[in-house]
Amino acid sequence: MPQRPPQRPLPSRPLHGGDPSVLRRLNSAATLRALRDGGECTLSELARRVGLSRPTTEGVLGELIDRGLAGQDAPRPGTGLGRPARRYRFRAEAGHALGIDIDAHRVRLVVADLTGAVAGGHRADLDVQAPPGERIAAVRASVRTCLAATGVERRSLWAVAAGTPGVVAPDGTVTSCTVVPGWEGVRLARELGRSFSCPVLVENDANLAAMAERWRGAARDADDVVCVHAGLHTGMGALIGGRLHRGRWGAAGEIGMLPEMGLRDTTAALITGTDVDPEAASTALAGLASAGGGSGGPALDHAERVLEAAGWGAAEATAVVERLAARMARGVAAMALALDPEMIVVGGPLVRAGDLLVSELRRRVRPLCLSPVRIEASELGDEAVGLGAVRLALDRIDEDLFRVDRPSDPSDPSGPGASDLSESGEVRQA
Structure with a gap:
């Protein structure tokens, strides 16, 4: 029986308001979430949403802009006097999530930006009798085709999730499958993870369909x-x-x-x-x-x-x-x-x-x-599993975007989009 993945260690220092670095990360996470969920706004509007002072919000926005997560749009022509206020937005195009639906005879792929807006997709037939190695190679080829068609670079992927028939262990191994020949025992998260420098998750297809139906169905x-x-x-x-x-x-x-x-x-x-x-x-x-x-x-x-x-x-x-x-x-x-x-x-x-x-x-x-x-x-029809995979990948991205127990510096190797692969190619699961 596969072992459960180790729990992520707790932060070495308690998270409390007296720690300036933690307070800064809390402010950054709150501001980023308000900007993503509330849409484009001015600095004053954002400060009111988050409940921070205008200077503090301005400083946080500067950090988010430096990280590529926020952007400044051209001011709207105002009806009043004076210079129009600058407006800020969440840069949904800063990263992408890839959802993959692998069944016995077909692979479907969906690419979405950080808000879940679908940028494109691809589907291809698979040989149901192909051994696992050939099936995975065909999936990799489909990923290349999909990324080329959507114009999304591989390095822009911040998380990938795949759905498959069968029971999937917490480490991404298919422990039982009666639909795809030879699939049982395949360490699918690890095998797919060799192609990406970001977290790779694997889940049962019906589970992902359930997630998609609650998200958009x-x-x-x-x-x-x-x-x-x-x-x-x-x-x-x-x-x-x-x-x-x-x-x-x-x-x-x-x-x-x-x-x-x-x-x-x-x-x-x-x-x-x-x-x-x-x-x-x-x-x-x-x-x-x-x-x-x-x-x-x-x-x-x-x-x-x-x-x-x-x-x-x-x-x-x-x-x-x-x-x-x-x-x-x-x-x-x-x-x-x-x-x-x-x-x-x-x-x-x-x-x-x-x-x-x-x-x-x-x-x-x-x-x-x-x-x-x-x-x-x-x-959602036959798009349910692929969309559910996108949702799972976005949830993993959100964990990284909004966690406050580590620095939010974009140079931090554990930040969004950074490699979660060990030298052996094994994927660290969420």
């Missing part, structure tokens, strides 16, 4: 959320109190490992129209793989056609979707009973083709729950 107004990610199998991620719940070893939400929960072989169940056993599922997927060059892509394409036909009202397809929903309802309801969420978001590759599966799950899950729960379709 259907769960924006909810703190306790379960995200159902329906694909080749159905995985689930959970947010409790607005925070991702991973469990001790990253396996929280993996109730689909129990066959009686009805969450395994979801795609095969749509393809065959029956509640398949593992052997029948493998046969169905293998047949499509031989016809289309990979178990993930052709199988999901076939399943989506079933969902589309059900959306048109085709009786046979509708019956198949209803049986699938009845099968999945056991596992979804079990998760709801365990966590009592205010919302369940249903997403993943099998939800893009229409909302019949969602409406059927809504009808079948609610009677099994002891309290009311909203069940909604994802608003």
Whole structure:
């Protein structure tokens, strides 16, 4: 069993207002946050937001400008007398976050600035039977293509996060995976980290989808959320109190490992129209793989056609979707009973083709729950995992931007965008 990563050491000196260096860093963090969250403003407006004197705010702004985190825009033409006041803004373009979604047959990448505004992306097909080394090499090639297309330099990346099917240990190792051949045991954070001079994080795809739905999707107004990610199998991620719940070893939400929960072989169940056993599922997927060059892509394409036909009202397809929903309802309801969420978001590759599966799950899950729960379709489609990876990377960047237990000097090697790689290439996780 992988060991938990060591906790970051506490600061050698207590953080208190009597320490001028700590007070300066507290003022800097507060000013930076107000500037980022409040938008462009004058010096006087910023001083009022933060609650500091005008001279102190001016001094802090000078430091932030020197660090490249704040900028001065041209004054707006005023209607009153006198010289227009200078205006300041957070420089969102000072750094970038990269989100990577790696599944059995495809890689998707999303690049965003420090406010989360998407600068661009890229997607490419992967050979589902490729060994891990070739898969990772293909991901690296996609990163190069994505950065070139968006005009973002690699050195501008301050954090990278990747999502993948399977259980991911705290150190970024894939400890269990039934979707991507050969993926189990891959030290994915370390392998990807060899390509970057910034922190690299790896997380389960359903967990990242849950983060994305709360950030920019259907769960924006909810703190306790379960995200159902329906694909080749159905995985689930959970947010409790607005925070991702991973469990001790990253396996929280993996109730689909129990066959009686009805969450395994979801795609095969749509393809065959029956509640398949593992052997029948493998046969169905293998047949499509031989016809289309990979178990993930052709199988999901076939399943989506079933969902589309059900959306048109085709009786046979509708019956198949209803049986699938009845099968999945056991596992979804079990998760709801365990966590009592205010919302369940249903997403993943099998939800893009229409909302019949969602409406059927809504009808079948609610009677099994002891309290009311909203069940909604994802608003993010197949971008959910990549956007969730961006959010995870931005959260790591925020840790560095707003922490006050170390100097904020841009020359400090532990500052944002600095290398978190040891000589061996291992990544120090957040």
